[in-house]
Structure formats: structure tokens, C-alpha cells
Amino acid sequence: MSSDTQSSRLHGSYAWTNTLRGIYYGPGSISTALPELLANIGGTKALIVTGKSLFNKTDVVKTVEAVLRSKDAYGATFYDIGEHSPIAGIRAGVKAFKDAGADIIVSVGGGSPVDASKAILYYLQQESGGPYLKQIAVPTTLSAAEYTVGAGYTNDEGTKVSVSSPELAPAGIILDAELTLPTPERLWLSTGIRSLDHAVENLYRPYITPPQKALCYQALHDLFEYLPKSKANPQDVAVRQKLQLASWMSLFPMKIDKYAPLGLSHSLGHRLGASYSIPHGITSCLTLAPVVRLKAKVASQEDKEDLAAALFYLGQPSTGSIEGDALKLADLIEELVANLGLKSTLTQYNVPPSDIPKIAELALRGETNLQGDVVKILEGLY
Known part of the structure; x- marks a missing residue:
């Protein structure tokens, strides 16, 4: 049987959450x-x-x-x-x-x-x-x-x-x-980047079905389109409603028989957030773009292709290569964060540089082969 027919794109299961009415x-x-x-x-x-x-x-x-x-x-x-x-x-x-x-x-x-x-x-x-x-x-x-x-x-x-x-x-x-x-602008927009983080990391998260990935691509499109519009006109209720729907699509409810965490950007966010009082949305503003850059180099070919495919939904031309397209996605995320006024540094939140190796170790959950890469990501956030 060919490797293509064994792909996670062609094998899986889906069920609704047990409790959602x-x-x-x-x-x-x-x-x-x-x-x-x-x-x-x-x-x-x-x-x-x-x-x-x-x-x-x-x-x-x-x-x-x-x-x-x-x-x-x-x-x-x-x-x-x-x-x-x-x-x-x-x-x-x-x-x-x-x-x-x-x-x-x-x-x-x-x-x-x-x-x-x-x-x-x-x-x-x-x-x-x-x-x-x-x-x-x-x-x-x-x-x-x-x-x-x-x-x-x-x-x-x-x-x-x-x-x-x-x-x-x-x-x-x-x-x-x-x-x-009444939600403060910085909180509203930064949690929008948190939803973007969900949508992007679901593209390489195990056990995510093709229909869910399609929803994530739509969420990517809508978040890129409506977050700047919401910043420009915070009282536009229709835009805010569309963003709530995009957030829903970014993390569509599912019954998970085999649980897999979202990905490295979220793992880093969990380690940074509680320990250094960094809001969840801001941790995604810090970590998502550099993690996508890393994924463009070290992810499986299938995961790189799924990241690269996001350019189509964002109305962006291809660079001519899968890795180049994934790197361009990272650039677009970084640009969106900056345009929303959400660019932050670890210095602002008093994260000691000496803590970086431990943060990387905890975020990787024992995956030591990427330790040096993740340390470089964190060092680049000062």
C-alpha cells in the first residue's frame, strides 16, 4: 500500500462532543x-x-x-x-x-x-x-x-x-x-490572534479531519480580513460577529478519542503565560510566527503542504516552493500582529533570559531534538 493511502488526510474519525446541546x-x-x-x-x-x-x-x-x-x-x-x-x-x-x-x-x-x-x-x-x-x-x-x-x-x-x-x-x-x-481593544484583538493560533496549529495537529481543516482555512481568511476592520471600527457589531464565528471555526468542537495537544506555539504560550503573567492572546502574538517559520523547515512534507495551502485562502500568490509558502505565511502573521499594534517582547514581561532553556525544555515535553531551535525562537523574542 502506498504511503499516500496511509496519510492522515485519508484516515481518521469524527464525532460531536458529548455534552454540547x-x-x-x-x-x-x-x-x-x-x-x-x-x-x-x-x-x-x-x-x-x-x-x-x-x-x-x-x-x-x-x-x-x-x-x-x-x-x-x-x-x-x-x-x-x-x-x-x-x-x-x-x-x-x-x-x-x-x-x-x-x-x-x-x-x-x-x-x-x-x-x-x-x-x-x-x-x-x-x-x-x-x-x-x-x-x-x-x-x-x-x-x-x-x-x-x-x-x-x-x-x-x-x-x-x-x-x-x-x-x-x-x-x-x-x-x-x-x-x-466593552471588551478592551488589546484583549479583543490579541485573543483574535489566539484564534489564529488555533487555526494554524490545527493544520499540523494529529487527528484533525479534512472538514475541520477546511474550517480552519476559512477561519484564517476571516481573521486576517476582519481583525484589521475591527481595529479600524471597534463599534461595527457585524464585523465582531464574524470574528466570533471565525473563532468558532478555528477550534470546532469535536469528540476526541485520541487527544493530541495543539502544537508548539500553544505549548510555549502555556509556559510563558502563567509563569510570567503574559495574557494568552499576547503569548500567541509572540510565538506563532516564529513557530511557523520553524515548521517550514522541520515539519513533515504533509504538514508543510497544509501550511503552504493557507496562502490560497489568504489571496496570496505562491512563492514557487512549499517551504517558501510556509515561510510567507509566517511573515503574514507577523505583519498582521504588528499592524494590529500587538507586537510585544519578552523584555516587556520581565522574562529572565536565564529561564529560556527551561521554558524550551518544558514546552517541548521531552522532544529534545528541537531544543536548540526553540531556545533560538525565545531568544529572538527579546
């Missing part, structure tokens, strides 16, 4: 979608999990509270969730859930509230021994945490750890672009 999208959809999801999932009293800034500085949480109150389904609001979801906040969230007599979580905000809610539900299940309770996610950034079965959070030692179960994936997701209007 529905994704509702559209400006203003929160008022109808949230009651429908509560009825569908079965929640009767909700704990809202959110962050301090969203709670204190915007009316977004009040809007969600009002919808829940209209259906007599409001329990309480817990807003002590910090960036990277520290474990202290998760423990406090478990207590808040019990004190409210809640049976469902409605998370509102970016990746931290969504992941913290998964962790809260995980610890509640561990205590009770019963079935996992459910979450409805109302994202206000483009981080795409709502489409995954895992929860990353920061333990007492300041290290990023995770829990994972198909039952932790949100049971409902509401993409209401009107609720994203």
Missing part, C-alpha cells in the same frame, strides 16, 4: 438563547462566573443577570476569577456555587472564566461522585476556550495545570457580538 449566535441573541438553553439543558438556578473588570466596569453581566431573573433562574454572581484562573478563585467558586444552591454555571467573559467554570464543575463532581453539572458559556473575547474539553488553571505554586473530560465541555454557547463591545 447548541451554539446560538447573533447580535442580541442572549435574551432568547439563554432561556432556550436553560430549558434544553435543565438548569433551574445559575451561578454566573465572570471577572472583576467585566463585572465592575461594564453592563454585560447585568444584562445576563436580567435575563436569568426574568426566568427566575438567577442564583448569584461570582466575579473573583483572575487571569490564568488561579486555584484560590476556583476554590472560592466552588463555595459560591454551593452557597447559591446553583445547579448550572453561566460563564461570562474570556478564557479565564470559561476555564475556571470547567475547573469548578470538575471539583464539584470529585466531591459528589455524581454526574458532571453543566456550563453555558457566553464569551466576550475570541480565545475559543468554550470549544474545548479541558480547563487550564494555575495551582498554588504558580504553575499552569489542567483537568480534562468530555463532560466538561460547555453544554451551550452563546455568541452575542453586542456583549463584546
